[in-house]
Amino acid sequence: MDFLHTYETLKLEFPLVEPEEAAFTILGVPFDGTTSFKAGARFGPTLIRHATLNLESYILDYGVDIAELPIADIGDVAVVAGDPRKTADRVRETIEELKGANPKTIPILLGGEHSQTLGAVEALKPKSYVVFDAHLDLRDSYQDNQFNHACVARRISELGVREAMFGIRSGTREEVEYAEEKGIRWVHARNHSFNAFIEEVKALPEPVYLSIDIDVFDLSLVPSTGTPEAGGLRFWDVVGAIEWLVENKRIAGFDIMEVAGESLGDPTALTGAKLLFHFLGAVGR
Numbered sequence: 693m694d695f696l697h698t699y700e701t702l703k704l705e706f707p708l709v710e711p712e713e714a715a716f717t718i719l720g721v722p723f724d725g726t727t728s729f730k731a732g733a734r735f736g737p738t739l740i741r742h743a744t745l746n747l748e749s750y751i752l753d754y755g756v757d758i759a760e761l762p763i764a765d766i767g768d769v770a771v772v773a774g775d776p777r778k779t780a781d782r783v784r785e786t787i788e789e790l791k792g793a794n795p796k797t798i799p800i801l802l803g804g805e806h807s808q809t810l811g812a813v814e815a816l817k818p819k820s821y822v823v824f825d826a827h828l829d830l831r832d833s834y835q836d837n838q839f840n841h842a843c844v845a846r847r848i849s850e851l852g853v854r855e856a857m858f859g860i861r862s863g864t865r866e867e868v869e870y871a872e873e874k875g876i877r878w879v880h881a882r883n884h885s886f887n888a889f890i891e892e893v894k895a896l897p898e899p900v901y902l903s904i905d906i907d908v909f910d911l912s913l914v915p916s917t918g919t920p921e922a923g924g925l926r927f928w929d930v931v932g933a934i935e936w937l938v939e940n941k942r943i944a945g946f947d948i949m950e951v952a953g954e955s956l957g958d959p960t961a962l963t964g965a966k967l968l969f970h971f972l973g974a975v976g977r
């Protein structure tokens with residue numbers, strides 16, 4: 693199947709299927725045009741795909757070999773350098789094309805800046821947005837740009853999507869007040885627990901879009917990301933939450949964003965790749 697805005701790139705080393713037959717469709721978004729601290733998320737999709745070469749496709753935890761699942765990888769979106777809105781439009785259009793061809797496939801974005809999640813949410817129109825992130829991302833504007841990575845949860849909330857956030861440890865007074873005013877639920881990283889997670893998500897309407905900003909993890913796990921923060925979650929905290937969510941809620945889409953780096957084998961990309969495999973295995977089991 694041909695897409696207007698995508699091109700071939702390094703792909704997952706699985707026996708891939710066409711998107712029309714895929715339960716999961718991977719799309720890279722190599723954009724880092726509004727990154728304000730540590731650049732390099734444009735290499736995230738390639739670095740994550742490369743990092744998967746290090747991993748066994750058999751997931752011990754689930755007894756599932758994800759190489760046997762119907763997965764498509766449609767390459768990367770051709771970004772509009774420096775323009776998060778136009779690039780997110782291409783993400784939206786690509787996912788609309790994909791869902792037109794296969795309404796059942798779950799799109800999986802590999803990023804790339806968090807700003808690009810907006811395009812996926814606009815295409816998929818979930819009822820709820822569950823995000824693991826160090827940051828609230830509820831600014832109205834940042835660096836004079838409403839589509840900056842620091843504004844993505846604000847833009848999604850304005851679409852009327854319910855939001856719940858986990859692993860949070862960074863935000864402004866204005867963002868906290870906005871969350872309060874709009875009923876946006878968030879749990880500080882210090883207070884994270886499986887029970888706290890379920891408490892916040894159990895009543896959320898479906899389908900749910902699940903977004904992982906890789907900076908949710910402690911920066912010792914993920915040194916190469918746009919805005920690293922100490923004091924994050926552990927790997928299995930996030931895996932446990934994903935397992936509950938895919939068992940209990942319909943998932944509209946999934947992403948792993950803000951993976952940066954300049955060298956193959958970067959621990960940030962290895963963390964992202966391992967998380968991707970657990971998501972695939974948890975849904976596929």
Ligand SMILES: [Mn+2]
Pocket residue numbers: 825826827905907908919
């Ligand atoms: Mn973040």
